[in-house]
Every structure is written in structure tokens, then in C-alpha cells.
Amino acid sequence: MSASSDGIAAAAAPLLQVEGISCRFGGLLALDRVSLELVEGEIFGLIGPNGAGKTTLFNVISGLTTASSGRCLWRGVPTAGLGACRLNRLGIARTFQNLRLFESLSVRENVLVGLHHAARAPLLGALLGHGAFRRHQGRLEARAMELLALLELEALAEQRAGDLPYGDRRRLEIARALATAPRLLLLDEPAAGMNPAEKDDLRQLIGRIRDHYSLTVLIIEHHVPLMMRLCDRLAVLNFGRRIALGSPAEVRRDPLVIEAYLGGSGGGQGSAAGEGR
Amino acid sequence: MDAALLEQMLLGALLALSVYLPLRCGQLSLATPGFYAVGGYVAALLSTRVAAFAGSGATSPLWALVAEMVLGGILAGLIALAIGGPVLQLRGIYLAIATIALVEILRVLNLNLPFTGGAMGIFAIPQPFEQADGYVLFTLVLLALACWLCQRLEVLRLGRAMAAIRDDELAAASVGIDTPRTKLIAFVASAVLAGVTGALAAHFLNAWNARAGSFDASITTLAFVVFGGSRYWLGPVLGGLVLTALPELLRPVGDLRLILFGSVILLGPLFFPQGLVTAERLRGLGALLGRAPQAP
Numbered sequence: 001m002s003a004s005s006d007g008i009a010a011a012a013a014p015l016l017q018v019e020g021i022s023c024r025f026g027g028l029l030a031l032d033r034v035s036l037e038l039v040e041g042e043i044f045g046l047i048g049p050n051g052a053g054k055t056t057l058f059n060v061i062s063g064l065t066t067a068s069s070g071r072c073l074w075r076g077v078p079t080a081g082l083g084a085c086r087l088n089r090l091g092i093a094r095t096f097q098n099l100r101l102f103e104s105l106s107v108r109e110n111v112l113v114g115l116h117h118a119a120r121a122p123l124l125g126a127l128l129g130h131g132a133f134r135r136h137q138g139r140l141e142a143r144a145m146e147l148l149a150l151l152e153l154e155a156l157a158e159q160r161a162g163d164l165p166y167g168d169r170r171r172l173e174i175a176r177a178l179a180t181a182p183r184l185l186l187l188d189e190p191a192a193g194m195n196p197a198e199k200d201d202l203r204q205l206i207g208r209i210r211d212h213y214s215l216t217v218l219i220i221e222h223h224v225p226l227m228m229r230l231c232d233r234l235a236v237l238n239f240g241r242r243i244a245l246g247s248p249a250e251v252r253r254d255p256l257v258i259e260a261y262l263g264g265s266g267g268g269q270g271s272a273a274g275e276g277r
Numbered sequence: 278m279d280a281a282l283l284e285q286m287l288l289g290a291l292l293a294l295s296v297y298l299p300l301r302c303g304q305l306s307l308a309t310p311g312f313y314a315v316g317g318y319v320a321a322l323l324s325t326r327v328a329a330f331a332g333s334g335a336t337s338p339l340w341a342l343v344a345e346m347v348l349g350g351i352l353a354g355l356i357a358l359a360i361g362g363p364v365l366q367l368r369g370i371y372l373a374i375a376t377i378a379l380v381e382i383l384r385v386l387n388l389n390l391p392f393t394g395g396a397m398g399i400f401a402i403p404q405p406f407e408q409a410d411g412y413v414l415f416t417l418v419l420l421a422l423a424c425w426l427c428q429r430l431e432v433l434r435l436g437r438a439m440a441a442i443r444d445d446e447l448a449a450a451s452v453g454i455d456t457p458r459t460k461l462i463a464f465v466a467s468a469v470l471a472g473v474t475g476a477l478a479a480h481f482l483n484a485w486n487a488r489a490g491s492f493d494a495s496i497t498t499l500a501f502v503v504f505g506g507s508r509y510w511l512g513p514v515l516g517g518l519v520l521t522a523l524p525e526l527l528r529p530v531g532d533l534r535l536i537l538f539g540s541v542i543l544l545g546p547l548f549f550p551q552g553l554v555t556a557e558r559l560r561g562l563g564a565l566l567g568r569a570p571q572a573p
């Protein structure tokens with residue numbers, strides 16, 4: 001590998017490139033040669049009917065599923081075979097559509113687990129609870145409370161995560177993901193189960209988070225009006241295929257999208273499936 | 278209660294903690310008796326074959342006991358380190374079966390190796406203490422140390438990572454926890470504790486043979502943790518103490534004791550599905566103790 005030319009390529013490369021990813025489960029082609037590129041700092045939306053392959057694409061990007069073919073590049077470097085832990089350390093964090101909190105731990109502890117990488121401390125000092133270790137712990141706790149405050153969860157810090165109502169759990173997943181200090185945040189239906197007011201709060205929150213941490217966000221969400229307002233760019237998946245890509249205005253006008261998903265002005269069945277959640 | 282029974286109870290509590298450590302990380306390992314046997318053989322061999330370890334006086338030197346415990350712990354830990362990588366890729370009941378197989382392999386090895394004394398095992402292991410009281414005091418210190426380490430785990434990064442893996446291994450990996458490494462650390466720590474306990478037990482029991490690490494022992498030590506609860510270290514400690522004492526305390530009722538003992542193991546999980554020590558009960562206890570001094 002020639003280091004100098006790679007270095008130049010990496011500097012110019014987008015944050016994440018998805019190149020012709022296919023993913024087959026038995027007879028089902030969940031992803032069919034999907035490609036997209038994420039530019040640093042953008043909020044990129046992924047929409048499409050249920051079963052279109054959106055979550056599968058997240059699983060491939062975050063290292064939980066191995067693609068059948070195609071590849072992902074992180075800042076120009078292929079990520080094949082790295083696994084979820086290494087990819088998180090590179091800067092990719094995610095939330096889960098079906099919520100995977102550490103349910104027996106408190107809200108605060110969930111975020112502290114997310115701060116795992118930041119919590120490295122010399123073992124002996126940690127065992128004996130030395131002053132330096134306690135100060136370090138204090139900084140971690142402060143950081144955890146800061147994140148909880150950002151997600152408006154600080155009042156619930158000592159509650160068991162498994163006891164939280166739905167909307168709070170979704171926000172806790174975001175706090176835990178942010179704790180890992182990501183560069184790219186993958187949000188899988190973060191507004192599912194929220195009422196319209198909560199959804200609006202969440203939209204503003206995601207914008208704030210992006211600005212505050214200068215993050216890149218890749219978000220899956222069914223609520224199309226929310227996505228139109230929130231996202232810089234959108235891609236539409238249908239039956240594992242990327243059928244559209246562009247600005248919200250472009251995607252809204254795309255005839256393929258109108259046919260497959262948005263259901264036009266008449267509001268076909270695709271619209272009911274898409275916006276009813 | 279006589280000192281010999283108390284000593285057995287303390288050893289039971291240590292073994293229960295050894296089962297608890299992987300379980301705290303979601304790993305059901307039944308390998309504890311295997312490592313216990315290995316530690317015991319290290320102590321039995323060193324103190325009966327090496328003159329310096331046996332000492333010359335009425336009792337063997339204390340430093341020799343400590344050295345044997347360290348070496349027994351190291352050997353058990355090295356075995357765990359060597360096999361942990363592949364074995365810990367198994368999950369749930371498959372891991373349990375693999376660790377039972379490990380206990381069996383070690384048992385057959387211990388029966389057949391040229392230096393382990395065959396089925397009779399090793400006798401006349403020298404005593405570092407003149408009376409059982411000495412063992413009790415020494416074991417109490419060891420148990421206190423083990424409990425303290427487990428308590429520190431609650432606030433340490435490693436302990437939180439273990440709890441996260443127990444709750445959801447996949448999510449733990451997604452927040453950057455090296456899950457194979459963390460599981461291996463828990464497994465090795467469990468083996469070291471079992472090895473150390475075995476070295477101590479070999480002296481106390483005066484004789485050591487392959488029956489120390491049997492399938493029966495795997496089930497008994499697991500019962501300690503199921504009965505006491507696997508959430509906090511206090512649970513296994515209580516389970517180990519109580520379930521070791523029970524068969525002895527029930528001796529007056531004769532053969533009925535085995536049935537009673539079995540019923541306790543059966544009914545315990547029925548009435549206390551999370552074990553005796555749960556988060557709620559601990560909190561209740563904490564509140565009670567916290568209030569007590571302020572009461573007039």
C-alpha cells in the first residue's frame with residue numbers, strides 16, 4: 001500500500017462510502033447493490049416501506065451483519081471484517097429500532113457504559129479508589145449527566161432503563177450512542193412511538209446535536225414530513241434497491257418514489273404504510 | 278457450630294463467587310470444580326513432594342501455603358486463558374455443556390496422570406494450621422478480599438462492561454466494548470479464584486483426589502448461585518454458606534436430609550426466582566441500615 005497516495009485519497013474521501021452493497025438472507029435479497037456517500041456534517045435520511053432493507057443497511061455499516069457483496073469505506077479505508085466494537089471505536093455509533101438498552105442498569109449507568117472508551121484508568125488506582133481515579137470518575141459522571149441533560153433525561157438518571165416509557169428509552173439510546181464520541185450517528189426510527197409534539201422536539205434535538213458535536217447523521221424514519229424538514233439529503237429504498245437519491249425537494253418530485261412509496265396526492269396504500277407509524 | 282463446618286461453608290462461598298464471576302458477564306460456566314481440582318493438586322503435590330513446602334516443624338510454613346495458592350491460581354488461570362478463546366464463543370447452555378466436558382477431561386487427566394496418585398489421590402497433606410480455627414481465620418480474610426474485589430467491580434469500567442454484556446452482548450459491542458476480551462477476563466478470574474480455593478481446601482481436607490472436581494460439584498456450586506442470586510456478590514456468598522451448611526445441619530433427620538436438601542434447591546428458585554439477594558431487597562436493607570442510626 002503506498003502511504004502517500006492513500007493519505008491524499010483519505011483526505012479527499014467522504015466520511016462513509018457504501019459501494020454496491022448486497023445482502024442475501026437465504027432466498028431473500030434484502031439489499032441489492034446499494035450505494036451512497038455521506039459527506040461530513042450532513043443529515044442524511046433513509047426512507048422506504050417496511051422490509052425495504054433500511055435496518056439491514058445499518059447493520060452492515062455498523063458491523064453487525066456481513067454483506068454478501070460490495071464494501072463500505074470509512075474515510076476511504078475499507079471496513080470489511082472489523083466488527084461492531086472496532087467500527088464504534090472508529091467513530092460509528094447507532095441506535096436500534098427495537099431498543100437494545102442495558103435494561104437492568106440505571107439510565108446513568110447506560111450512558112457510563114457508552115463512555116467505556118473514555119473510562120480507561122490504571123487498574124491499581126481504580127481498585128484502591130485513588131484520588132486521581134476518583135477525579136477521573138467525577139469527570140465521567142459529569143460528562144454522563146451532561147449528555148442526559150442534553151436529551152432531557154437527567155431527572156430519570158437513577159431509574160432502571162427497563163422501567164422507562166418508550167420515548168425516554170429512544171432518547172436514552174441516543175445519549176448512550178453519543179457517549180461513545182462518534183463522528184457518524186446512525187438513528188434507526190428514533191421517533192417511532194412518539195406523539196407529534198415529541199416528534200417535533202426530537203427533530204430540533206437532532207439538529208442541535210449535529211451542530212453541537214459537528215456530527216454526520218444517517219437517519220431512518222417513516223414520518224415523511226419530519227424527514228423533509230430535517231434532512232439535507234434523502235435516499236429511498238424499496239425492495240432492497242435504492243430507487244432515489246437527492247435533496248428532499250428532488251425526492252418528493254421523483255416519479256419512482258411517488259409510485260413506490262409516497263403514493264402521490266391521492267394517498268395510495270404506500271402512504272398509509274409509510275406514514276401510519 | 279464447629280470450626281470445620283464453618284471452614285467448609287467459607288470454601289463454599291468462595292466457589293460460589295467463582296461461578297458468579299462469569300455469570301455476572303452473562304456466561305454460564307460450570308468449570309469451577311475443574312479449576313478447583315487443579316489448584317488442589319498443585320498444593321497437594323508441592324507440599325508432599327517438595328521438602329521446603331512441607332517444612333520441618335509440626336506445621337507446614339504459611340508462606341508455602343500462600344505460594345501454593347498463588348501457583349494453583351496461576352495454573353488454573355493459564356488453563357482458562359488457553360481454552361477460553363474458543364470455548365467462550367459458545368453461548369448459554371452450549372457453553373455450560375462445554376465447561377462440563379472440561380471438568381470431565383480434567384477429572385480423567387487427574388485420575389490417570391503418573392504423578393497424581395490415581396484413584397486414591399494424594400494423602401497426608403501437611404497442615405499449616407494446628408486447628409480448624411486457623412483455617413477459618415485465613416479463609417475469612419481470603420473471602421473478604423474476594424468480596425471487596427467484587428464490590429469494587431460495581432463501580433469499575435470492567436464491571437460495568439460485564440453487566441452490559443450480560444444485558445445485551447450485541448449492544449455492548451456496538452458501544453465499543455471488546456466483548457470477547459471482557460468475557461475472557463471474567464472466565465480467567467473465575468478460574469484463578471477456584472484454583473486458589475482448591476489449594477487451600479487440599480490442606481484443610483488433608484487428602485486430595487479426582488473427585489474434588491466432578492460433575493456433581495458443578496451442579497452444587499451452580500445451585501449456590503441460583504439459590505443466593507446472581508445479581509450481587511452477596512447472593513452467591515449467602516448461597517454458598519447456607520447450602521454448604523444445610524446437609525450437615527440436617528444430619529439428625531437421617532436419610533430425610535437429602536430429600537430436604539433437594540427440596541430447598543427446588544423450592545428456593547420457585548419462591549425466589551431471582552435468588553435470595555435481589556436489587557430491591559438490597560435497597561430495602563440499605564434503607565433500613567441507613568435509617569437505623571438516626572432513630573431515637
Ligand SMILES: Nc1ncnc2c1ncn2[C@@H]1O[C@H](COP(=O)(O)OP(=O)(O)O)[C@@H](O)[C@H]1O
Nearest residue numbers: 025028030048049050051052053054055056057
Ligand atoms: N437476520 C435476518 N435473517 C433473515 N432475514 C432478515 C434478517 N434481517 C432482515 N431480514 C429480512 O430482510 C428484509 C429487510 O429487513 P429490514 O432491513 O429490517 O427492513 P426495514 O428496516 O427497511 O423495515 C426483511 O424482509 C427482513 O425480514
Ligand SMILES: [Mg+2]
Nearest residue numbers: 054055056097
Ligand atoms: Mg427497520
